[in-house]
Amino acid sequence: MKNFIFASILFALLLAVNAAPFQLNKRAITFGACKIEPPVDLLEVKIGNDHPTFGKNESFDVSGTLTKNDITKGKTVLQIGYGDSYGNLIAEPYIQNFNDSIKAGTPFNISASVVPTPKLPDSYEIAVLVGDPDIAGGRPFACASANVSGSSENAKTFDIFKLI
Numbered sequence: 001m002k003n004f005i006f007a008s009i010l011f012a013l014l015l016a017v018n019a020a021p022f023q024l025n026k027r028a029i030t031f032g033a034c035k036i037e038p039p040v041d042l043l044e045v046k047i048g049n050d051h052p053t054f055g056k057n058e059s060f061d062v063s064g065t066l067t068k069n070d071i072t073k074g075k076t077v078l079q080i081g082y083g084d085s086y087g088n089l090i091a092e093p094y095i096q097n098f099n100d101s102i103k104a105g106t107p108f109n110i111s112a113s114v115v116p117t118p119k120l121p122d123s124y125e126i127a128v129l130v131g132d133p134d135i136a137g138g139r140p141f142a143c144a145s146a147n148v149s150g151s152s153e154n155a156k157t158f159d160i161f162k163l164i
């Protein structure tokens, strides 16, 4: 009997240890401010399948209010990119045009329902940008990003935060 209890405890402990990294992996993806100086407006992002899976399409619902810039139909884009832990793009970012012009101060929303998911490393960052690629330096009007699985050490390059 004693041995059985001991074995049961050991077994329970092993289960707990095994479950720990799995739970860490499964942590829900939450978006926050992008590391851009000076800061830009923050976007609210809802992701469809948490986490994104290689070879499948992912959906993103993006909303927000631009404080300084207008959204111009046919000019302003939504750009979604995946970056490695150094801030380099993993694949060509996804780009979608806005269909409507929206003045600064007016809430907007845009959905991208078929964003292809590239082959992802264990740690990566998702960057969602809104802006006009024509303006200097590809600096976005608004942005949101999420670190997945612990992600970035001190990233030095920030290609994922630039409009292409």
Ligand SMILES: *[C@@H]1O[C@H](CO)[C@@H](O)[C@H](O)[C@H]1NC(C)=O
Residues within 6 Å of the ligand: 031, 032, 033, 034, 035, 145, 146, 147, 151, 152, 153, 154, 155
């Ligand atoms: C992602 O990680 C970088 C580097 O640790 C950090 O500066 C940044 O704030 C993180 N981004 C989010 C949205 O948590």
Ligand SMILES: *[C@@H]1O[C@H](CO)[C@@H](O)[C@H](O)[C@H]1NC(C)=O
Residues within 6 Å of the ligand: 055, 056, 057, 114
């Ligand atoms: C992803 O979307 C593209 C474009 O709509 C489509 O051709 C492709 O079949 C989709 N892939 C999957 C796995 O659903």
Ligand SMILES: *[C@@H]1O[C@H](CO)[C@@H](O)[C@H](O)[C@H]1NC(C)=O
Residues within 6 Å of the ligand: 099
């Ligand atoms: C935006 O325009 C594209 C192509 O013209 C169309 O496929 C899409 O449904 C439109 N989206 C919205 C939200 O109206």
Ligand SMILES: *[C@@H]1O[C@H](CO)[C@@H](O)[C@H](O)[C@H]1NC(C)=O
Residues within 6 Å of the ligand: 063, 108, 109
């Ligand atoms: C998205 O924006 C349109 C107007 O552009 C609005 O009619 C609609 O209610 C908005 N949807 C959400 C979920 O906020």
